[in-house]
Amino acid sequence: YILLWLSLILCFACSPGKKEKKYVIGVSQCSMTDIWRQSMIRDMEVEALNHPEIELVVMDAIQDNDTQISQIKGFIKKKVDLLIISSNETEPVTPVAVEAYRAGIPTIILDRKINSDEYTTYIGADNYEIGRSIGMYVSSLIKKETTILEIWGRRGSSSATERHQGFVDAMSIDPNVKIRELDGYWYRKNAYEEVLKLDSIEDVDIVFAHNDMMALGAREAIEERDSSLVGHVEFIGVDGLLGGGLGVEAVAQGKLDASFYYPTGGGVAIKVAWQILSGQAYTKKYALSTAMIDKTNAGTLYLQSDRLVEYQRQIEKQRANLSQLLSKYNFLYSSLIIILILALLLGASAIYTVYI
Numbered sequence: 001y002i003l004l005w006l007s008l009i010l011c012f013a014c015s016p017g018k019k020e021k022k023y024v025i026g027v028s029q030c031s032m033t034d035i036w037r038q039s040m041i042r043d044m045e046v047e048a049l050n051h052p053e054i055e056l057v058v059m060d061a062i063q064d065n066d067t068q069i070s071q072i073k074g075f076i077k078k079k080v081d082l083l084i085i086s087s088n089e090t091e092p093v094t095p096v097a098v099e100a101y102r103a104g105i106p107t108i109i110l111d112r113k114i115n116s117d118e119y120t121t122y123i124g125a126d127n128y129e130i131g132r133s134i135g136m137y138v139s140s141l142i143k144k145e146t147t148i149l150e151i152w153g154r155r156g157s158s159s160a161t162e163r164h165q166g167f168v169d170a171m172s173i174d175p176n177v178k179i180r181e182l183d184g185y186w187y188r189k190n191a192y193e194e195v196l197k198l199d200s201i202e203d204v205d206i207v208f209a210h211n212d213m214m215a216l217g218a219r220e221a222i223e224e225r226d227s228s229l230v231g232h233v234e235f236i237g238v239d240g241l242l243g244g245g246l247g248v249e250a251v252a253q254g255k256l257d258a259s260f261y262y263p264t265g266g267g268v269a270i271k272v273a274w275q276i277l278s279g280q281a282y283t284k285k286y287a288l289s290t291a292m293i294d295k296t297n298a299g300t301l302y303l304q305s306d307r308l309v310e311y312q313r314q315i316e317k318q319r320a321n322l323s324q325l326l327s328k329y330n331f332l333y334s335s336l337i338i339i340l341i342l343a344l345l346l347g348a349s350a351i352y353t354v355y356i
């Protein structure tokens, strides 16, 4: 009996396909409610499939600094092998990110910056450049006195401050421009409600929102207040997401006039994490490329994105099928071993019986 149990345990432990997770990567995500951040995590998961040794543990801080700080402290306590941080706000999250780095945990800062260079590597696109390019695009539209409504993401986050800085720097040379600002905190609902509350919207010529969701929220509110205005206002956002009625699709449908593709960097983060964990060379900064999406290229991008989304769907379906097949295989393999052991035992006891 002891022999039988030992062999069973051994056979389950050795069953193929069950590679042991060697590295735990903690992901401290400032928010998960929006599609951009959800697709960042999906990109990570897809890339992590190439490295079965990696286990991802994702924590959502729900746009709250204190929550994010205590989640990162938890990761430090657990001694994760690597930490990826996308900070809610720069200042409050910096000390705990530095604490993780000083505790010897390789730390990747993704998309949103911290206020220190005590981290392993930074991955993200240039938000200042995005703001400046949008400013230059807007300048090319301006013929007379113009009022721009700038809808901010969360003011303390680096992506919002840099987009704003780039934008005002590009606009500062134009004396005909007046910029009105309001806070959307990255949410469509907030932007929508804030625009509904404005005293006047008749003077607004251009809406520049720090992301597409807020640009669409502002459009919705202006349409609701005075549908005759919406056709005269230019709506510009950032993210250029594929599918889901956002970014590319919204520009192709004419709901937005322009957007700026802002890559999530999720896949790159896992690639770089693997390089760090497996002792390969890496650099301190990975700059991701961006691109303007407007009426001239949105149609083509939309068609291509449709196919891309379909490919992604197929890949995910195949991934699910594969893991189902793998678990069936594991089950059959274990069953076979058990049957073999039982057959052996039966044979042995038959011989023993004949012998007796």
Ligand code: FRU
Pocket (backbone or CB within 6 Å): 031, 034, 036, 037, 111, 112, 153, 157, 159, 160, 186, 210, 211, 212, 238, 239, 262
């Ligand atoms: C999501 C998001 C994106 C934006 C990014 C910037 O939380 O607001 O829409 O581009 O964060 O950090």
